Amino acid sequence: MGSCERWITLLLFPCLFTIVVTLPYDVHWLGGATTIERDIPMPKQALDIYCYPGTNKNLFAIWQTVKFHLRIKNDEFRQYLGTTPEDVYKQYTEDYGWTVNPFQIKSAKSTTLSLFTPTCMAVNTKQRHIIELQVIRVDIWRIILMLAGVTLILSSKALSGNPVFFYLCGIFVGVFASFLVLVYYVSKLVPGKKALTYGVLIGGWTVGVYIWQQVWENTRGLLVTHHSTVMWYLIAASFASLLVCYRIGPPRNARTKNMVMWTLQAAGVVMVFSSSSYQDAAGAVIVLSLLIKYFPRSLLLRIQGYWRRKFPPKPRLLTNEEYYEQGARETKHALENLRKYCSSPDCAQWNIMLKLNDSRRFASFVEGNSHLSDEEVLDYESYAFSLDRKPECRRTLEISDDDSSDYEEL
Structure with a gap:
């Protein structure tokens, strides 16, 4: 029994010690719009690295813009960009700790990131600064x-x-x-x-x-x-x-x-x-x-014709107002065409006047007067008024024809 306890103690002895590995940098993963304010850093060994993990490909991201924006009063800073924290830290260590960069481009204060790949950034400066991750869902300029x-x-x-x-x-x-x-x-x-x-x-x-x-x-x-x-x-x-x-x-x-x-x-x-x-x-x-x-x-016209044959548009019925308006418009247009024909050399006016009962009325119509007399207009208005008061008589008006056989012969 004592030998077994001795062997168990020997096997568990390495687990009694905990080895703590401290990374030389701190990684901050930013998933959305974030603002981080940094004061003048105290002497420390760890480097702050800010990472954007990226997003999945979808159509909602077609006009999306993500930026790292650095707010600092002067240009005394060094900026490092990479796809991983290790890559950023490698650039930091290979920079020999230079803080002042006289050739730094000012546009580096705002960096547009790739949407679908991770991007990490670190800033080496002794000045107070603010780091913003700007996420514009719909960029108007894009x-x-x-x-x-x-x-x-x-x-x-x-x-x-x-x-x-x-x-x-x-x-x-x-x-x-x-x-x-x-x-x-x-x-x-x-x-x-x-x-x-x-x-x-x-x-x-x-x-x-x-x-x-x-x-x-x-x-x-x-x-x-x-x-x-x-x-x-x-x-x-x-x-x-x-x-x-x-x-x-x-x-x-x-x-x-x-x-x-x-x-x-x-x-x-x-x-x-x-x-x-x-x-x-x-x-x-x-x-x-x-x-x-x-x-x-030509192919587009064929496709449109095939579509119309397969799916013809549903006809729309006219309302009463549209029906009467269209009737008045078409009647006026037909009368104008009739006047033009009767005034043209192609029309045999004398032969037509011999066939009519009232040749004076025909001549007056060709000269531009109305094709209806005052009595006919009054009778029509009285008849239409009576139909408005008696709905059962409306069908009679729709079936009946006007007494204009003289003009139908033309």
Whole structure:
């Protein structure tokens, strides 16, 4: 008995010790719209990693947008993105602990995430900051971009020959091209271009990004402080582009129109494909738009005819008001046609007048007077009033015919 207790003690001895493994980072899984506020971090070893697990593919996510947004007063931060926490932590450890990044792009404060794959992010900074996970269920801008792309695909043939669209595109291209030419000539006046080029080559892409950021900041400042000058420049460039387009004229060659149409369709495809993170659904919308665009019209008419034969539309009965309105309208139209025929050379007026009992009445009708006399109108109104008071007599009015045999002979 003592030997058995000894063996049991030896077997359970390793389980008496608990080995605690502490990860060098803390993972925060964010399932929906979340806001996390971080103060100035105290010295600690763990890195905070924020992860979005992604969502399942469904049609409700076709216009959905998910973003990581970082609110911080300055640009003294480093941001790391990856598909797993391990990947993010690896980027953090390989960054040698640098906190200040003079070449950080400000647009990195807002990052659009992939909807269907996990995305993790970590921020290395000593400043107070707020991290937001923004979930936009229906992004209006994505809807507008998709509708604009589909419209561009379907109306590409009409726009390729539209003069107004030609002038608008010419003005846009002219203003953009004139801005590029202006930048080119200004760059020729910059001293030390070779030294600047060598600096970009030696410093790598970070120097190029920094220079581009400074140029963009200066351009934005110029637009804000000298907006009137910029406005007059745009007006002058637009007017010059309009004159050039007016001198050239809209394209008339069929091949040129086809090239413009294909270019517009390609732009529409790119717009639709970029309007949704659900690439499969965006591709289906593109294929459907192209099928509608190039579907044979003859085949469409055949399908419509077959559908109408198989499922004819159910006739709608007229109401009393519609019946009397249609009768008055058709009677007036028939009388006008009769007057035109009687006044035309094709009608033998003398032969017709010999067959009529009252030729003067016929001549008065052809001249534009009413085909009914005052007594007939009074008798009809009295008879209709009596029918309104006696519902059983209405059927008699519907069956009886008017006393107009002279006009029926015509």
